[in-house]
Amino acid sequence: MTCHKCGNQLFVNDQYCSRCGERVKSNVSQHESTVINDEPQPSKGKSPILALILSALVVGLGQLYVGQGLKGIVLFGVWVLATIATAGMAMFVIWIINLVDAYQIANKVNQGKHVEEWEFF
């Protein structure tokens, strides 16, 4: 494969020519990567509803369930401290954030997406 603009020799995975910077048309490799990303990975399946219920019972428990153990524990600690510091005002707010987060992360895991330890939503 060569660059259609300057004739520079290109590697198969190159998206831009290393000499002139021209965009390399490689529809085949783009199609392949799309297919790989769309493939579901049912072995990693987590129930968003169960994550929601667990986080509703104990802040951080849903995160623990979807594999974000450290985040779940820290989230619980932050919830306790913030609740004390604000005389209970932050309690409900963090609880809601924790619920939405657990649900969204479980959804991402279900879709086979890579979820970082500290990723939110």
Ligand SMILES: [Zn+2]
């Ligand atoms: Zn070129």
